Amino acid sequence: MRPSRVTLASDTICAIASSAAVGGVGVIRISGPRSLEVLRRVAPFMGECPEPSRLSYGRFRDGQGSVIDDGYAVYLPGPRTFTGDDVAEVHGHGGAVNLARLLRAFQAAGARTAERGEFSLRAFRNGRLDLAQAEAIADLVEAPTEAALELARAQYDGELSRIVRAVRAALTDVLAAVEVQIDFVDEDLGDALTARVVAPLRDSLARLVALKSTWARGRLMRIAARIVLTGPPNAGKSSLFNVLLDRSRAIVSARPGTTRDFLEDALDLGGYPVTLIDTAGLRDETDDDIESAGMLRAIELAQSADAVLWLHREGEPPPLALCRHPGLIRVWTQLDRQPAFASMPWDGDVRISVVTGEGLDALRTLLFERVVPAGSREGGTAIVTSERHHAALDAACVAVSDAIAADERRLPPELIAIDVKEALDQLGLIVGDTTTEDVLDRIFSRFCIGK
Secondary structure: OOOOOOOOOOOOEEEEOOOOOOOOEEEEEEEOOOHHHHHHHHOHHHOOOOOOOOOEEEEEEOOOOOEEEEEEEEEEOOOOOOOOOOEEEEEEEOOHHHHHHHHHHHHHOOOEEOOOOHHHHHHHHOOOOOHHHHHHHHHHHHOOOHHHHHHHHHHHOOHHHHHHHHHHHHHHHHHHHHHHHHHOOOOOOHHHHHHHHHHHHHHHHHHHHHHHOOHHHHHHHHOOEEEEEEOOOOOOHHHHHHHHHOOOOOOOOOOOOOOOOOEEEEEEEOOEEEEEEEOOOOOOOOOOHHHHHHHHHHHHHHHOOOEEEEEEOOOOOOOHHHHOOOOEEEEEOOOOOOHHHHHOOOOOOEEOOOOOOOOHHHHHHHHHHHHOOHHHOOOOOOOOOOHHHHHHHHHHHHHHHHHHHHHHOOOOHHHHHHHHHHHHHHHHHHHOOOOOHHHHHHHHOOOOOOO
16 A cells, blocks of 8 residues: 555655657656765765755766766755655656656665655645645646636736635624634623624525636636537537637538537637537538538537537528527528628627638637626636635535524533634635645546656
């Protein structure tokens, strides 16, 4: 059985901290009490007492003294490091083979391979980051859009944590006031106690509800909406797919049935990540079993999508299976080939031409409005993007509401205290003050090894 993260916390660990793909520079990170010792064995040019935080250049050697690479090395003594421990970094040549050889040298010198997210976990344990900030590291690395990156950066800088900790401080004061009543049970503090409890509880509830409401926006930043392009053959689905992505991704041909399966790619829609899906053309009959399977898959994808673009050239209606889809957008295409139709009455949503660009801006605006609810478009940078945080906030809101109700009904202060403590525990889960080892394992196991 693998030892727990707790028993391994005093080890010196190492990992590749950059991409293992081909590149000019690759980085290996070391952290732990033996960082300098391990570094000097592989980078003897560092000397007995290297100057902290100063890059030195030289040749890296294995245990037999053979040269394995050359580059820069730096030693960073704790506690003012990312992890809070002594840290060393080596900047060698990139590439999977070269970095793997460097990593083996550090392992032979006495460092063990880091677990997933172990560097960030050590930063959390050593008080360099709280749990919400540590989780933001994974969001920074995985951010699919500039807007998502800004939100992750704000969480890493502590904007979410500051709100949570401010509410926890207010609730702690409430708990202290309630416990005074418990300690002095023979004295009826009455209205004086209510004044010290109800106002801060209501204020705390308002702040928690406001923060929880940002989940609609945060969820869209984390879980990409799905937009499916469908319609009859040669309606211009693949052409629009390429135009929206701003690159040639799908094969475009005048021959019907070119798209047999489906293609999908990532799209930045006004800062929100979207998965755009091009599907096989839909027609009543076909003798091609592969095309038939593609059409069936197209209907299935469209039915489960957040928005469906029904593309057609002459006003054909969508199939019954899609007519009632709440995200259906009917698009009249290829206006450049039939300009006379541009002025014809029509009850659809937008007319476009991918050749002239007519209607494309209107289509993008319509897509944004259909995919991103109005209430999710505004707000600051303290946004809930984690389902775990949202669940904790929801439970905290319930607990604070119960505490308010208990006070209004003049229930015993012990019951109010139970509710306030529950709210404090739930908020503690967000910043890591009341988090179990199982929760930490689940959180950090989704990180990459070098983070």
